[in-house]
Amino acid sequence: MVDVRLGADEAIPLAEVGEVELYHPKSWVTKYVFSQDAKVIAIQYSMTATAIGLVALVLSWLMRLQLGFPDTFSFIDPSDYLQFITMHGMIMVIYLLTAMFLGGFGNYLIPLMVGARDMVFPYVNMLSYWVYLLAVLVLVASFFVPGGPTGAGWTLYPPQAILSNTPGGGLGIILMLVSLILFIIGFTMGGLNYVVTVLQGRTRGMTLMRLPLTIWGIFTATVLALLAFPALFVGAVMMLFDRVLGTSFFIPAIVEMGTPLKHSGGSPLLFQHLFWFFGHPEVYIVALPAFGIVSDLIATHARRHIFGYRMMVWAIVAIGALSFVVWAHHMYVSGMNPYFGFYFATTTLIIAIPTAIKVYNWVLTLWKADIHLTVPMLFALGFIVTFVNGGLTGLFLGNVVVDVPLSDTMFVVAHFHMVMGVAPILVIFGAIYHWYPLITGRMLNEALGKFHFWVTFLGAYLIYFPMHYLGLMGVPRRYYAMGETAFIPQSAQQLNAFITIAALIVGFAQMVFLFNLIWSLFKGKHAGRNPWRATTLEWQTPEIPPGHGNWGKELPVVYRWAYAYNVPGAEQDFLPQNQPPAARAA
């Protein structure tokens, strides 16, 4: 390592970063409710996302109960079932994962990790949360309107999404669309903050190539989201017009229950294009922050620098760019031109290259490393395995000839749950175990954490591995009940019952996690400073948990990258990013 040491006469010039004017809260309300502090906003985002995520978890239990034990639960009728799957999918993908990674982790970690006092536009950041909360409330409201929430499937394909006989075809779909529009407006406000803060708010010495990969992941995901969400916005507004004003953007001439509707000439396929032009980047909006966070978890808990940092950064950016040119692989069965399918299959498979680079680099980081099997590390390892599993089935589905027979079967459900459900959620858990001491000053209980990990990790495999077989057998997704179906044997039903039991157990294991979160807040072991002995800036604040404005009087100065673990000749096995080289030589 080229070590440029500081001589006595080489004082570092004062930070040239202009001091931002911080908003100082004057009352309890502006400090904890209408707060402009990114850390408070992050916790608000996370708690709201968790709350609505629990609703989605309960919906998944209800769905599984119906699938595992059909004809048993009289309170679930076919339209309820469709509403459960729709809301489960929509909530998990958008209102939980997107909001948690970008609104939650993004808000907490970006200012701290780049060495800023706060986001660059704190007021807009606060508005972002409140608009998000409004979006969630509108979504929740749709459960209570006549007809209930929409049951159109999370993709909301027209024309069925807005026909009156689809469950929730009345107010349900309208509220769903309004909620999405609000979410996108709120997200755009937050997203502007995350991008501009990473570009402009970095402290002295923090070059882009010294950013922790967490920030690279969140940053790139935010750029994707800013460019992709407008497609969903346009789609939602146009569908709202179709539903409320009777326009025909997406609705062709159609006969419903023997009555011709007034619509004519619209194109349902146009919606699919708009939806997936958003929908595919959305996968990476969720995956890229997970990639970034997991890299930092692995490096910190294996006491080793991340292998191939440059490649990791380039891969994140490459995946982000490629994710915009693969959307139609979700539409192979929509009757597209075969050359179109060929193009999209090719681009889809190309994404496997940067993704594989990342997986290899994680594995090579672990190679001969000093692995501490802490709870965050367990979750990180769980993520790698799960992501590889889900990614491999992605290679199956990326090929048109394999996808066509598997389309709309349980195989697809198993694939996307592994790759963008379980895998990112494992990272979220790992990240919470990792940063909880920073946020609260106390450690989460380790025994409960390990229990939580093993039940969740093994349970997820018990749920989704069998689902692949069901899919290969041809069991379709989104079906309320199979009834008497010749090609589905009785054993499929037994497998379904097994999956349901596993799902219920995994679901209840999350209650242990919630209990741990609350219990540790009061009774947890005191964490002290930097319990994981991490190098990144967020652990180097004068106060733990970081106070208002993050850094005391002076912003930190960064001297090295975020992965200086086990540097030869150093006193400790880690060198914080802001530790001056001179101090190290002494």
Next chain:
Amino acid sequence: MSITTLFLAVIASIVVWFFLQQRLAAKPWLEEGPIDDLHDGGGFSLPTAKLGLRVFLAVVTVLFMLLIMAYGIRMALEEWRPAPQLSLLWLNTVMLVLSSVAMQFAQSASRRGEIDGVRIGLIVGGVFAVAFLGGQILAWRQLNMLVGFDVTHPAIAFFYLITGLHGLHVLGGLVACGSTTAKAWRSFDVVQVRLSVELCTIYWHFLLLVWLVLFGLLFSGNDNLGTLLTICGIR
């Protein structure tokens, strides 16, 4: 989608250019020490608010690109009916151009340090923008009064959708510009409002540009977008 892909390619090239400036090929594990030559804090040399506005404008551009693309796709499908021509739109376009000119005047005045010029420019710009919005509403009513008005008419539906969204952006700009005007009225120091005036002006020019593209491609002739798509070999 091709137009959007093209636009994204433009964005991508800006991103690549930016990264090239940022020493993305640096080997951070080999570099340690004082950072005089590496990064002095801050990113772009332009003010943060301006960068924020530019990022926002990129998002809005994607939004309108997607709308134009949707329009183009719908045009290629059956049952396409071109929109009736409204001569009022030409007048509205003139209003928006004048509004932008007035904002530019305000910006130049703020550079010269003339607070009166700033105030006049902002007010006149605001008035013309309101006139534009009024004209658009009038255009909506004119369409609505047409014999044979039909919401399932694709071009008419797109007209309401696209002009509505554009109008909302103008309205949002008016709110921001209004608060800048109020600030300019209170203070006698141009320096305090210079950046706000500049941001308003950028936004105004941007919305004018968007409108000119929308008007030129979609609402001024029968098949301008179609001709363009044919020239590009897309249709």
